[in-house]
Amino acid sequence: MFQKQTGNKEDRMVARTRELNPFGSARDLYGKELRRHRENAGMSLDRLSEVVNYSTTHLHGVETAERLPLPPLSSKIDAAFGTGGLFEGLWEIIRREQFPDRYRRYMELEAQASLIQVYCSQLVLGLVQTADYAYAVLRSGSPRDAVEKIDEKLAARIERQDILKRPVPPHLWLILDEAVLRRPVDGPEVMKAQLDHVLSVAQRPDVVVQVLPFASGAHPAMGGSLTILTLANGTEAAYMEGSHTGHLEEDAEAVRGFRLSYDLIKASALPPDESTAVIKTAMEDYARCASPT
Incomplete structure:
Protein backbone atom coordinates (compact mmCIF):
# COMPACT_ATOMS: atom_id res chain seq x y z
CA MET A 1 0.00 0.00 0.00
CA GLU A 97 38.17 9.75 -9.26
CA GLN A 98 35.88 10.04 -12.29
CA PHE A 99 38.59 8.46 -14.42
CA PRO A 100 39.65 4.79 -14.23
CA ASP A 101 42.71 4.02 -12.10
CA ARG A 102 44.95 3.61 -15.14
CA TYR A 103 44.35 7.26 -16.11
CA ARG A 104 44.96 8.94 -12.77
CA ARG A 105 48.75 8.90 -12.73
CA TYR A 106 48.68 9.96 -16.36
CA MET A 107 46.49 12.94 -15.49
CA GLU A 108 48.89 13.98 -12.74
CA LEU A 109 51.76 14.00 -15.23
CA GLU A 110 49.69 15.68 -17.93
CA ALA A 111 48.89 18.50 -15.52
CA GLN A 112 52.65 19.02 -14.94
CA ALA A 113 53.76 18.67 -18.57
CA SER A 114 55.36 21.55 -20.42
CA LEU A 115 55.13 19.65 -23.73
CA ILE A 116 52.37 17.22 -24.77
CA GLN A 117 52.99 15.28 -27.98
CA VAL A 118 50.17 13.04 -29.17
CA TYR A 119 49.48 10.71 -32.08
CA CYS A 120 45.72 10.01 -32.36
CA SER A 121 44.86 6.88 -34.30
CA GLN A 122 41.03 6.94 -34.27
CA LEU A 123 39.63 9.93 -32.37
CA VAL A 124 40.38 13.60 -31.86
CA LEU A 125 42.36 14.21 -28.67
CA GLY A 126 40.11 14.79 -25.66
CA LEU A 127 41.84 18.09 -24.89
CA VAL A 128 40.56 19.57 -28.16
CA GLN A 129 37.19 17.83 -28.51
CA THR A 130 34.03 19.87 -28.89
CA ALA A 131 31.20 19.11 -26.47
CA ASP A 132 29.04 17.50 -29.18
CA TYR A 133 31.86 15.31 -30.45
CA ALA A 134 32.90 14.33 -26.91
CA TYR A 135 29.32 13.44 -25.98
CA ALA A 136 29.01 11.16 -29.02
CA VAL A 137 32.31 9.45 -28.20
CA LEU A 138 31.34 8.93 -24.55
CA ARG A 139 27.88 7.68 -25.46
CA SER A 140 29.21 5.17 -27.99
CA GLY A 141 31.84 3.96 -25.52
CA SER A 142 29.34 3.48 -22.66
CA PRO A 143 25.98 2.66 -24.30
CA ARG A 144 24.47 1.34 -21.06
CA ASP A 145 25.24 4.41 -18.97
CA ALA A 146 22.38 6.69 -17.93
CA VAL A 147 22.23 10.15 -19.47
CA GLU A 148 23.21 11.69 -16.13
CA LYS A 149 26.37 9.56 -16.03
CA ILE A 150 27.34 10.56 -19.56
CA ASP A 151 26.74 14.21 -18.67
CA GLU A 152 29.07 13.88 -15.67
CA LYS A 153 31.79 12.30 -17.82
CA LEU A 154 31.35 15.04 -20.41
CA ALA A 155 31.66 17.80 -17.81
CA ALA A 156 34.84 16.22 -16.44
CA ARG A 157 36.33 15.96 -19.95
CA ILE A 158 35.51 19.54 -20.88
CA GLU A 159 36.92 20.84 -17.60
CA ARG A 160 40.14 18.94 -18.25
CA GLN A 161 40.63 21.14 -21.31
CA ASP A 162 41.43 24.02 -18.96
CA ILE A 163 45.04 22.83 -19.21
CA LEU A 164 45.22 24.64 -22.55
CA LYS A 165 43.70 27.82 -21.09
CA ARG A 166 46.37 28.46 -18.48
CA PRO A 167 48.36 31.72 -18.60
CA VAL A 168 51.34 29.57 -19.64
CA PRO A 169 49.83 26.47 -21.27
CA PRO A 170 51.86 23.42 -22.27
CA HIS A 171 53.05 23.20 -25.85
CA LEU A 172 50.89 20.76 -27.80
CA TRP A 173 52.10 18.77 -30.80
CA LEU A 174 49.15 16.88 -32.25
CA ILE A 175 49.33 14.32 -35.04
CA LEU A 176 45.97 13.10 -36.33
CA ASP A 177 45.74 9.95 -38.39
CA GLU A 178 43.69 10.53 -41.54
CA ALA A 179 41.22 8.00 -40.12
CA VAL A 180 40.38 10.56 -37.41
CA LEU A 181 39.29 13.03 -40.07
CA ARG A 182 37.28 10.52 -42.07
CA ARG A 183 35.43 8.68 -39.29
CA PRO A 184 32.05 10.48 -39.09
CA VAL A 185 31.39 10.66 -35.36
CA ASP A 186 27.73 11.67 -34.90
CA GLY A 187 27.24 12.95 -38.41
CA PRO A 188 28.67 15.57 -40.79
CA GLU A 189 27.66 18.70 -38.86
CA VAL A 190 29.35 17.56 -35.66
CA MET A 191 32.44 16.51 -37.59
CA LYS A 192 32.67 19.77 -39.51
CA ALA A 193 32.44 21.74 -36.24
CA GLN A 194 35.02 19.48 -34.62
CA LEU A 195 37.55 19.87 -37.42
CA ASP A 196 36.95 23.60 -37.47
CA HIS A 197 37.80 23.65 -33.76
CA VAL A 198 41.00 21.70 -34.44
CA LEU A 199 42.03 24.33 -36.99
CA SER A 200 41.22 27.07 -34.50
CA VAL A 201 43.43 25.44 -31.87
CA ALA A 202 46.16 25.02 -34.48
CA GLN A 203 46.35 28.81 -34.84
CA ARG A 204 47.82 29.16 -31.35
CA PRO A 205 51.57 29.78 -31.24
CA ASP A 206 52.09 26.91 -28.79
CA VAL A 207 50.23 24.31 -30.89
CA VAL A 208 51.32 22.29 -33.94
CA VAL A 209 48.85 20.06 -35.80
CA GLN A 210 49.86 17.50 -38.43
CA VAL A 211 47.99 14.83 -40.35
CA LEU A 212 49.38 11.35 -40.94
CA PRO A 213 47.92 10.39 -44.34
CA PHE A 214 46.83 6.89 -45.31
CA ALA A 215 49.48 7.01 -48.03
CA SER A 216 52.25 6.97 -45.40
CA GLY A 217 51.61 3.26 -44.92
CA ALA A 218 52.74 1.25 -41.91
CA HIS A 219 54.14 3.00 -38.84
CA PRO A 220 55.28 2.12 -35.29
CA ALA A 221 51.99 2.95 -33.50
CA MET A 222 49.44 1.15 -35.63
CA GLY A 223 48.05 -0.58 -32.53
CA GLY A 224 46.66 2.57 -30.95
CA SER A 225 47.37 6.13 -29.85
CA LEU A 226 50.64 7.34 -28.35
CA THR A 227 51.38 10.27 -26.06
CA ILE A 228 54.75 11.59 -24.91
CA LEU A 229 54.68 13.92 -21.90
CA THR A 230 57.70 16.10 -21.17
CA LEU A 231 57.91 17.71 -17.74
CA ALA A 232 59.66 20.99 -16.96
CA ASN A 233 62.70 19.13 -15.59
CA GLY A 234 63.09 17.20 -18.86
CA THR A 235 61.66 13.94 -17.54
CA GLU A 236 59.49 12.12 -20.06
CA ALA A 237 56.66 9.60 -19.78
CA ALA A 238 54.86 7.67 -22.51
CA TYR A 239 51.25 6.58 -22.63
CA MET A 240 49.89 4.00 -25.08
CA GLU A 241 46.14 3.61 -25.42
CA GLY A 242 43.90 1.14 -27.24
CA SER A 243 40.11 0.98 -27.33
CA HIS A 244 39.82 -0.53 -23.82
CA THR A 245 43.38 -0.50 -22.54
CA GLY A 246 45.98 2.03 -21.45
CA HIS A 247 49.58 1.71 -20.29
CA LEU A 248 51.73 4.44 -18.75
CA GLU A 249 55.49 4.01 -19.03
CA GLU A 250 57.87 6.05 -16.88
CA ASP A 251 61.04 3.98 -17.19
CA ALA A 252 63.55 6.19 -19.03
CA GLU A 253 64.90 3.44 -21.28
CA ALA A 254 61.45 2.26 -22.32
CA VAL A 255 60.25 5.83 -22.90
CA ARG A 256 63.16 6.41 -25.28
CA GLY A 257 61.80 3.63 -27.48
CA PHE A 258 58.38 5.25 -27.58
CA ARG A 259 59.98 8.62 -28.24
CA LEU A 260 61.64 7.11 -31.33
CA SER A 261 58.29 5.73 -32.47
CA TYR A 262 56.68 9.15 -32.12
CA ASP A 263 59.52 10.84 -33.99
CA LEU A 264 59.16 8.34 -36.86
CA ILE A 265 55.43 9.08 -37.06
CA LYS A 266 56.15 12.80 -37.04
CA ALA A 267 58.62 12.36 -39.90
CA SER A 268 55.92 10.59 -41.97
CA ALA A 269 53.23 13.18 -41.25
CA LEU A 270 52.38 16.05 -43.56
CA PRO A 271 53.80 19.52 -42.76
CA PRO A 272 51.41 21.79 -40.85
CA ASP A 273 50.33 23.82 -43.90
CA GLU A 274 49.59 20.70 -45.96
CA SER A 275 47.83 19.19 -42.94
CA THR A 276 45.58 22.24 -42.73
CA ALA A 277 44.64 21.78 -46.37
CA VAL A 278 43.74 18.12 -45.80
CA ILE A 279 41.58 19.04 -42.78
CA LYS A 280 39.81 21.74 -44.78
CA THR A 281 39.10 19.25 -47.57
CA ALA A 282 37.53 16.88 -45.05
CA MET A 283 35.45 19.77 -43.69
CA GLU A 284 34.21 20.61 -47.18
CA ASP A 285 33.18 16.98 -47.71
CA TYR A 286 31.21 17.01 -44.46
CA ALA A 287 29.63 20.34 -45.41
CA ARG A 288 28.39 18.81 -48.66
CA CYS A 289 26.98 15.84 -46.77
CA ALA A 290 25.21 18.16 -44.34
CA SER A 291 23.72 20.41 -47.04
CA PRO A 292 20.09 19.68 -47.99
CA THR A 293 19.65 18.19 -51.42
Whole structure:
Protein backbone atom coordinates (compact mmCIF):
# COMPACT_ATOMS: atom_id res chain seq x y z
CA MET A 1 0.00 0.00 0.00
CA PHE A 2 1.25 3.44 -0.89
CA GLN A 3 1.51 6.04 1.86
CA LYS A 4 0.79 9.68 1.28
CA GLN A 5 3.91 11.83 1.56
CA THR A 6 3.80 14.49 4.23
CA GLY A 7 6.01 17.45 5.06
CA ASN A 8 7.77 19.82 2.73
CA LYS A 9 10.18 18.91 -0.06
CA GLU A 10 13.28 19.39 2.05
CA ASP A 11 11.89 17.19 4.84
CA ARG A 12 11.31 14.38 2.34
CA MET A 13 14.87 14.80 1.03
CA VAL A 14 16.30 14.54 4.55
CA ALA A 15 14.24 11.40 5.07
CA ARG A 16 15.93 9.86 2.02
CA THR A 17 19.44 10.83 3.13
CA ARG A 18 21.77 7.85 2.84
CA GLU A 19 24.72 7.05 5.05
CA LEU A 20 27.97 8.41 3.64
CA ASN A 21 31.38 6.76 3.83
CA PRO A 22 33.90 9.64 3.86
CA PHE A 23 36.78 7.15 4.06
CA GLY A 24 35.59 5.38 0.93
CA SER A 25 35.54 8.21 -1.60
CA ALA A 26 36.18 11.92 -1.94
CA ARG A 27 32.66 12.24 -3.28
CA ASP A 28 31.24 10.98 0.03
CA LEU A 29 33.64 13.18 1.99
CA TYR A 30 32.51 16.21 0.00
CA GLY A 31 28.86 15.45 0.78
CA LYS A 32 29.54 14.91 4.46
CA GLU A 33 31.55 18.15 4.77
CA LEU A 34 28.91 20.12 2.89
CA ARG A 35 26.20 18.85 5.19
CA ARG A 36 28.34 19.51 8.28
CA HIS A 37 29.17 23.10 7.32
CA ARG A 38 25.60 23.79 6.30
CA GLU A 39 24.15 22.46 9.55
CA ASN A 40 26.80 24.24 11.66
CA ALA A 41 25.77 27.46 9.94
CA GLY A 42 22.13 26.75 10.75
CA MET A 43 21.32 26.87 7.06
CA SER A 44 18.64 24.87 5.29
CA LEU A 45 19.07 23.40 1.85
CA ASP A 46 16.53 25.91 0.57
CA ARG A 47 18.55 28.80 1.99
CA LEU A 48 21.83 27.44 0.61
CA SER A 49 20.08 27.10 -2.74
CA GLU A 50 19.35 30.83 -2.69
CA VAL A 51 22.94 31.69 -1.74
CA VAL A 52 24.75 29.60 -4.37
CA ASN A 53 22.00 29.74 -7.04
CA TYR A 54 21.71 25.96 -7.44
CA SER A 55 18.48 24.01 -6.99
CA THR A 56 17.67 22.37 -3.68
CA THR A 57 17.36 19.05 -5.50
CA HIS A 58 20.85 19.41 -6.95
CA LEU A 59 22.39 20.35 -3.60
CA HIS A 60 20.69 17.39 -1.93
CA GLY A 61 22.18 15.15 -4.62
CA VAL A 62 25.64 16.55 -3.87
CA GLU A 63 25.19 16.04 -0.12
CA THR A 64 24.21 12.42 -0.68
CA ALA A 65 27.05 11.89 -3.20
CA GLU A 66 24.51 11.10 -5.90
CA ARG A 67 25.50 14.10 -8.02
CA LEU A 68 28.83 15.65 -8.89
CA PRO A 69 29.62 19.14 -7.50
CA LEU A 70 30.54 20.45 -10.95
CA PRO A 71 32.17 23.91 -11.23
CA PRO A 72 31.48 26.61 -10.23
CA LEU A 73 29.55 25.15 -7.29
CA SER A 74 32.63 24.42 -5.16
CA SER A 75 33.93 27.99 -5.29
CA LYS A 76 30.46 29.27 -4.38
CA ILE A 77 30.27 26.92 -1.39
CA ASP A 78 33.74 28.01 -0.22
CA ALA A 79 32.60 31.62 -0.44
CA ALA A 80 29.34 30.90 1.40
CA PHE A 81 31.02 29.15 4.33
CA GLY A 82 34.43 30.86 4.27
CA THR A 83 36.18 27.51 3.95
CA GLY A 84 39.24 28.83 2.12
CA GLY A 85 39.26 26.50 -0.88
CA LEU A 86 38.32 23.30 0.98
CA PHE A 87 35.56 22.35 -1.43
CA GLU A 88 37.52 23.33 -4.52
CA GLY A 89 40.31 21.06 -3.28
CA LEU A 90 37.89 18.19 -2.69
CA TRP A 91 36.49 18.70 -6.19
CA GLU A 92 39.96 18.26 -7.68
CA ILE A 93 40.21 14.86 -5.98
CA ILE A 94 36.69 13.90 -7.07
CA ARG A 95 37.49 14.94 -10.63
CA ARG A 96 40.37 12.47 -10.73
CA GLU A 97 38.17 9.75 -9.26
CA GLN A 98 35.88 10.04 -12.29
CA PHE A 99 38.59 8.46 -14.42
CA PRO A 100 39.65 4.79 -14.23
CA ASP A 101 42.71 4.02 -12.10
CA ARG A 102 44.95 3.61 -15.14
CA TYR A 103 44.35 7.26 -16.11
CA ARG A 104 44.96 8.94 -12.77
CA ARG A 105 48.75 8.90 -12.73
CA TYR A 106 48.68 9.96 -16.36
CA MET A 107 46.49 12.94 -15.49
CA GLU A 108 48.89 13.98 -12.74
CA LEU A 109 51.76 14.00 -15.23
CA GLU A 110 49.69 15.68 -17.93
CA ALA A 111 48.89 18.50 -15.52
CA GLN A 112 52.65 19.02 -14.94
CA ALA A 113 53.76 18.67 -18.57
CA SER A 114 55.36 21.55 -20.42
CA LEU A 115 55.13 19.65 -23.73
CA ILE A 116 52.37 17.22 -24.77
CA GLN A 117 52.99 15.28 -27.98
CA VAL A 118 50.17 13.04 -29.17
CA TYR A 119 49.48 10.71 -32.08
CA CYS A 120 45.72 10.01 -32.36
CA SER A 121 44.86 6.88 -34.30
CA GLN A 122 41.03 6.94 -34.27
CA LEU A 123 39.63 9.93 -32.37
CA VAL A 124 40.38 13.60 -31.86
CA LEU A 125 42.36 14.21 -28.67
CA GLY A 126 40.11 14.79 -25.66
CA LEU A 127 41.84 18.09 -24.89
CA VAL A 128 40.56 19.57 -28.16
CA GLN A 129 37.19 17.83 -28.51
CA THR A 130 34.03 19.87 -28.89
CA ALA A 131 31.20 19.11 -26.47
CA ASP A 132 29.04 17.50 -29.18
CA TYR A 133 31.86 15.31 -30.45
CA ALA A 134 32.90 14.33 -26.91
CA TYR A 135 29.32 13.44 -25.98
CA ALA A 136 29.01 11.16 -29.02
CA VAL A 137 32.31 9.45 -28.20
CA LEU A 138 31.34 8.93 -24.55
CA ARG A 139 27.88 7.68 -25.46
CA SER A 140 29.21 5.17 -27.99
CA GLY A 141 31.84 3.96 -25.52
CA SER A 142 29.34 3.48 -22.66
CA PRO A 143 25.98 2.66 -24.30
CA ARG A 144 24.47 1.34 -21.06
CA ASP A 145 25.24 4.41 -18.97
CA ALA A 146 22.38 6.69 -17.93
CA VAL A 147 22.23 10.15 -19.47
CA GLU A 148 23.21 11.69 -16.13
CA LYS A 149 26.37 9.56 -16.03
CA ILE A 150 27.34 10.56 -19.56
CA ASP A 151 26.74 14.21 -18.67
CA GLU A 152 29.07 13.88 -15.67
CA LYS A 153 31.79 12.30 -17.82
CA LEU A 154 31.35 15.04 -20.41
CA ALA A 155 31.66 17.80 -17.81
CA ALA A 156 34.84 16.22 -16.44
CA ARG A 157 36.33 15.96 -19.95
CA ILE A 158 35.51 19.54 -20.88
CA GLU A 159 36.92 20.84 -17.60
CA ARG A 160 40.14 18.94 -18.25
CA GLN A 161 40.63 21.14 -21.31
CA ASP A 162 41.43 24.02 -18.96
CA ILE A 163 45.04 22.83 -19.21
CA LEU A 164 45.22 24.64 -22.55
CA LYS A 165 43.70 27.82 -21.09
CA ARG A 166 46.37 28.46 -18.48
CA PRO A 167 48.36 31.72 -18.60
CA VAL A 168 51.34 29.57 -19.64
CA PRO A 169 49.83 26.47 -21.27
CA PRO A 170 51.86 23.42 -22.27
CA HIS A 171 53.05 23.20 -25.85
CA LEU A 172 50.89 20.76 -27.80
CA TRP A 173 52.10 18.77 -30.80
CA LEU A 174 49.15 16.88 -32.25
CA ILE A 175 49.33 14.32 -35.04
CA LEU A 176 45.97 13.10 -36.33
CA ASP A 177 45.74 9.95 -38.39
CA GLU A 178 43.69 10.53 -41.54
CA ALA A 179 41.22 8.00 -40.12
CA VAL A 180 40.38 10.56 -37.41
CA LEU A 181 39.29 13.03 -40.07
CA ARG A 182 37.28 10.52 -42.07
CA ARG A 183 35.43 8.68 -39.29
CA PRO A 184 32.05 10.48 -39.09
CA VAL A 185 31.39 10.66 -35.36
CA ASP A 186 27.73 11.67 -34.90
CA GLY A 187 27.24 12.95 -38.41
CA PRO A 188 28.67 15.57 -40.79
CA GLU A 189 27.66 18.70 -38.86
CA VAL A 190 29.35 17.56 -35.66
CA MET A 191 32.44 16.51 -37.59
CA LYS A 192 32.67 19.77 -39.51
CA ALA A 193 32.44 21.74 -36.24
CA GLN A 194 35.02 19.48 -34.62
CA LEU A 195 37.55 19.87 -37.42
CA ASP A 196 36.95 23.60 -37.47
CA HIS A 197 37.80 23.65 -33.76
CA VAL A 198 41.00 21.70 -34.44
CA LEU A 199 42.03 24.33 -36.99
CA SER A 200 41.22 27.07 -34.50
CA VAL A 201 43.43 25.44 -31.87
CA ALA A 202 46.16 25.02 -34.48
CA GLN A 203 46.35 28.81 -34.84
CA ARG A 204 47.82 29.16 -31.35
CA PRO A 205 51.57 29.78 -31.24
CA ASP A 206 52.09 26.91 -28.79
CA VAL A 207 50.23 24.31 -30.89
CA VAL A 208 51.32 22.29 -33.94
CA VAL A 209 48.85 20.06 -35.80
CA GLN A 210 49.86 17.50 -38.43
CA VAL A 211 47.99 14.83 -40.35
CA LEU A 212 49.38 11.35 -40.94
CA PRO A 213 47.92 10.39 -44.34
CA PHE A 214 46.83 6.89 -45.31
CA ALA A 215 49.48 7.01 -48.03
CA SER A 216 52.25 6.97 -45.40
CA GLY A 217 51.61 3.26 -44.92
CA ALA A 218 52.74 1.25 -41.91
CA HIS A 219 54.14 3.00 -38.84
CA PRO A 220 55.28 2.12 -35.29
CA ALA A 221 51.99 2.95 -33.50
CA MET A 222 49.44 1.15 -35.63
CA GLY A 223 48.05 -0.58 -32.53
CA GLY A 224 46.66 2.57 -30.95
CA SER A 225 47.37 6.13 -29.85
CA LEU A 226 50.64 7.34 -28.35
CA THR A 227 51.38 10.27 -26.06
CA ILE A 228 54.75 11.59 -24.91
CA LEU A 229 54.68 13.92 -21.90
CA THR A 230 57.70 16.10 -21.17
CA LEU A 231 57.91 17.71 -17.74
CA ALA A 232 59.66 20.99 -16.96
CA ASN A 233 62.70 19.13 -15.59
CA GLY A 234 63.09 17.20 -18.86
CA THR A 235 61.66 13.94 -17.54
CA GLU A 236 59.49 12.12 -20.06
CA ALA A 237 56.66 9.60 -19.78
CA ALA A 238 54.86 7.67 -22.51
CA TYR A 239 51.25 6.58 -22.63
CA MET A 240 49.89 4.00 -25.08
CA GLU A 241 46.14 3.61 -25.42
CA GLY A 242 43.90 1.14 -27.24
CA SER A 243 40.11 0.98 -27.33
CA HIS A 244 39.82 -0.53 -23.82
CA THR A 245 43.38 -0.50 -22.54
CA GLY A 246 45.98 2.03 -21.45
CA HIS A 247 49.58 1.71 -20.29
CA LEU A 248 51.73 4.44 -18.75
CA GLU A 249 55.49 4.01 -19.03
CA GLU A 250 57.87 6.05 -16.88
CA ASP A 251 61.04 3.98 -17.19
CA ALA A 252 63.55 6.19 -19.03
CA GLU A 253 64.90 3.44 -21.28
CA ALA A 254 61.45 2.26 -22.32
CA VAL A 255 60.25 5.83 -22.90
CA ARG A 256 63.16 6.41 -25.28
CA GLY A 257 61.80 3.63 -27.48
CA PHE A 258 58.38 5.25 -27.58
CA ARG A 259 59.98 8.62 -28.24
CA LEU A 260 61.64 7.11 -31.33
CA SER A 261 58.29 5.73 -32.47
CA TYR A 262 56.68 9.15 -32.12
CA ASP A 263 59.52 10.84 -33.99
CA LEU A 264 59.16 8.34 -36.86
CA ILE A 265 55.43 9.08 -37.06
CA LYS A 266 56.15 12.80 -37.04
CA ALA A 267 58.62 12.36 -39.90
CA SER A 268 55.92 10.59 -41.97
CA ALA A 269 53.23 13.18 -41.25
CA LEU A 270 52.38 16.05 -43.56
CA PRO A 271 53.80 19.52 -42.76
CA PRO A 272 51.41 21.79 -40.85
CA ASP A 273 50.33 23.82 -43.90
CA GLU A 274 49.59 20.70 -45.96
CA SER A 275 47.83 19.19 -42.94
CA THR A 276 45.58 22.24 -42.73
CA ALA A 277 44.64 21.78 -46.37
CA VAL A 278 43.74 18.12 -45.80
CA ILE A 279 41.58 19.04 -42.78
CA LYS A 280 39.81 21.74 -44.78
CA THR A 281 39.10 19.25 -47.57
CA ALA A 282 37.53 16.88 -45.05
CA MET A 283 35.45 19.77 -43.69
CA GLU A 284 34.21 20.61 -47.18
CA ASP A 285 33.18 16.98 -47.71
CA TYR A 286 31.21 17.01 -44.46
CA ALA A 287 29.63 20.34 -45.41
CA ARG A 288 28.39 18.81 -48.66
CA CYS A 289 26.98 15.84 -46.77
CA ALA A 290 25.21 18.16 -44.34
CA SER A 291 23.72 20.41 -47.04
CA PRO A 292 20.09 19.68 -47.99
CA THR A 293 19.65 18.19 -51.42
